[in-house]
Amino acid sequence: MKKFTGFLKSKTSDDPRVSSPGVPKYHTYYQPLHRIHKAVALGYADLVSVYLSCKESYKSKRDHKNRTPLHFACVYGHPEVVKLLVEKKSNVNAVDCNHVTPLIKAVQCRQETCVTILLQNGAETNIVDNAGNTALHYSVYNADIATASILLQYHADINLENEKQLPPLLLALQQKHEEMAIFLIENNANIFTCDRVHRTSLIYAIRSELGKAVQILLERGMAVKTKDAYNLTAIEYAAKNQNHM
Known part of the structure; x- marks a missing residue:
């Protein structure tokens, strides 16, 4: 098994992504500090399963920015962990300190499979984050037609305005x-x-x-x-x- 310390040095960052003019900045990496968040970030589904069986509350464990394990699974793109957390009844519409849902995070990070899993399990498409954007707005910023198409299939509001x-x-x-x-x-x-x-x-x-x-x-x-x-x-x-x- 990889050591968490080595992973943290080489794979994670809390720096906002470099964005083109006019695009809201957002994180494409999170700094996992709690054991469940570290296991999720590494994609260790078996270990995540062990943690969840030991302590039910781990499925909704929040970090200092109110991010859940499902947020971590989406930012790092681990569909098998997303499935596991969803099966354990994790809140697919949980919001962090910026009112970002796991769906918004999956769209921001171009994790199409994670997007689909979340939508199939009740993720709401029209939740607005603190920047005034929905998941569909972020698919537009990314010019990601494939993800936009999936969101529209699950009733994303094509005419919903952001704060601008x-x-x-x-x-x-x-x-x-x-x-x-x-x-x-x-x-x-x-x-x-x-x-x-x-x-x-x-x-x-x-x-x-x-x-x-x-x-x-x-x-x-x-x-x-x-x-x-x-x-x-x-x-x-x-x-x-x-x-x-």
């Missing part, structure tokens, strides 16, 4: 994730939504220079002369893009 008043579609356009934006449009995202300064999805697509998305939005009836709070239309934003070339 951005539903997933506007977020995808803002982040210049064109294929994700098109995927959301094809899955009936509301293309007529606006942000807090009344910028439309068409304006977002034009500002991000996403030609294919612009074409699809126009074909679906988006108006080019709708003005935002700055009294600018999509046509005027397109002209600005041309002037900056």
